[in-house]
Every structure is written in structure tokens, then in C-alpha cells.
Amino acid sequence: xxxxxxxxxxxxxxxxxxxxxxxxxxxxxxxxxxxxxxxxxxxxxxxxxxxxxxxxxxxxxxxxxxxxxxxxxxxxxxxxxxxxxxxxxxxxxxxxxxxxxxxxxxxxxxxxxxxxxxxxxxxxxxxxxxxxxxxxxxxxxxxxxxxxxxxxxxxxxxxxxxxxxxxxxxxxxxxxxxxxxxxxxxxxxxxxxxxxxxxxxxxxx
Numbered sequence: 173x174x175x176x177x178x179x180x181x182x183x184x185x186x187x188x189x190x191x192x193x194x195x196x197x198x199x200x201x202x203x204x205x206x207x208x209x210x211x212x213x214x215x216x217x218x219x220x221x222x223x224x225x226x227x228x229x230x231x232x233x234x235x236x237x238x239x240x241x242x243x244x245x246x247x248x249x250x251x252x253x254x255x256x257x258x259x260x261x262x263x264x265x266x267x268x269x270x271x272x273x274x275x276x277x278x279x280x281x282x283x284x285x286x287x288x289x290x291x292x293x294x295x296x297x298x299x300x301x302x303x304x305x306x307x308x309x310x311x312x313x314x315x316x317x318x319x320x321x322x323x324x325x326x327x328x329x330x331x332x333x334x335x336x337x338x339x340x341x342x343x344x345x346x347x348x349x350x351x352x353x354x355x356x357x358x359x360x361x362x363x364x365x366x367x368x369x370x371x372x373x374x375x376x377x
Contacts, residue, residue, distance in 0.1 A: 178353045185225035188220050189234040189255060194273060198232060198255075198315045201277075201284060217241035232271065253287050282347045282377055285367045312353065317371055319346040323359060324366045324377060 185202055187195045195213040202211055210227070214220040217233070217240040221230045224244075231245065231252040238245065239252055245252045271283050313319065315336075322332045333343045351357050354365055366372045 182210050183229035184232050185209050185232070186220055186224070186228045187211065187213045187232045187236040188215075188217060189213075189232075190236065191234070191346055194234075194255065198273065200231075201281060202361075203366045204361050205278055205284065205368060213246075217222060217244055220244065238268075271275055277360050278363075281363055283362065285377070286375065312350070316350055316353075319343060320362060320366055321372055323347070324363045 183206065185199075185206070187198055187202075189195050199211045201214060202209065202246070203256055209229075213225070214237075217237045220231075220237075221241060225337060229251060231248060232251060232255060234255050249268050253271045255273050256270045256337070257274045271280075271287060273280065275283070318336060321330060322335060327335065329340055329343045329347070333340045334354055336343070351363070354362065355360065363377060364374075367377065
């Protein structure tokens with residue numbers, strides 16, 4: 173992946189599925205995780221093969237796309253995620269990761285975060301690009317980080333106030349500041365931010 177001098181590398185994310193709604197929804201969630209990423213969708217494996225110049229850090233593919241050209245993903249299993257519907261992965265190679273897309277958004281987000289961490293350790297070729305793509309880091313105060321982690325853990329405002337020994341009004345104020353700084357009220361988006369910036373571990377959510 174070639175980038176201009178001084179520019180940050182932009183990781184490519186390939187989504188290969190003939191289901192347009194599936195592709196659009198997944199692309200939206202991935203964009204929340206990595207706003208700087210170059211996300212491209214393909215209806216078939218042949219389209220991906222024609223466009224793949226080594227830019228792609230992750231491949232999210234339907235089982236049909238895998239069957240169309242399994243050889244295309246040889247050597248890339250650690251960063252290839254097969255999209256499944258329900259809990260039955262079928263006859264897939266044992267070293268391929270799967271992502272069940274038939275689940276509520278919060279669970280899908282958790283699955284994506286865990287897969288991202290499995291697919292990219294610090295020594296993977298695209299690891300620096302993936303880190304750069306999550307560069308919406310904001311200067312949160314220590315208390316805001318505490319509140320964020322408790323929100324991600326599923327606590328409501330009253331429980332957060334009791335845990336931190338502060339008033340409910342104070343918690344609401346911290347949540348407002350978080351919303352303004354991170355540009356979202358969505359718990360899923362806040363969860364993504366917290367994991368991608370090392371505030372919580374994917375396996376703990």
C-alpha cells in the first residue's frame with residue numbers, strides 16, 4: 173500500500189456480498205469503528221480480485237463469495253471474516269473467523285470489535301494503518317473516561333453516580349460533555365470508541 177510522503181496510510185476494508193442492505197449496514201458500522209478507512213463493497217469475488225492491489229486490511233465476505241473463489245483468500249484467513257446468518261457456519265475452514273450478522277446492533281458491534289482485535293495484532297502488516305484510521309481521539313478528562321467505561325459496561329446514570337460517589341447531575345453533565353466531544357449519543361458508538369482507544373478490552377464488554 174503506497175501513500176504520499178508524510179501521509180498516514182489508509183487501510184482498505186473489502187466487503188464482498190451480493191446483499192446490498194447487508195453491505196451498506198456493515199459498512200456503516202465499520203465506518204464508526206474506523207472513520208478514516210477506505211471501505212469498498214463488491215457483489216462478487218471476481219470484482220474483488222480485479223480490484224485487490226494489496227490495500228485491504230480486512231475482508232468481510234459472504235459464504236457464497238468464499239465458494240466462488242476460495243483460493244483468493246488463501247494466506248489471508250487471519251483477516252478474512254465470513255458473514256453468516258445465525259449460529260450455523262456450515263462447512264468452513266477451521267481457521268476462518270465468522271461474524272453472525274443476524275443479531276442486534278450491540279452484539280454485532282461487540283463481535284466486530286473482537287474480530288478486529290483477533291485479526292490485527294501489533295505485528296500485522298496493516299496494524300499501523302488500522303490504528304491511524306481510528307484517529308478520532310479526543311482529550312477526555314480522567315472522570316469522563318471513567319464515566320465512558322461505566323456506560324460501556326451497561327450502567328445507567330443513577331448507578332454510575334453511586335459507583336463514583338457523585339451526584340446524578342454531575343453524571344449527566346459528564347455524559348453531555350462526552351456526547352459533544354465524541355459526536356454521538358449511541359452506546360454502540362461509545363463502545364467502539366472505548367475499545368478502539370484502549371479504554372476497555374473487547375473481551376470485557
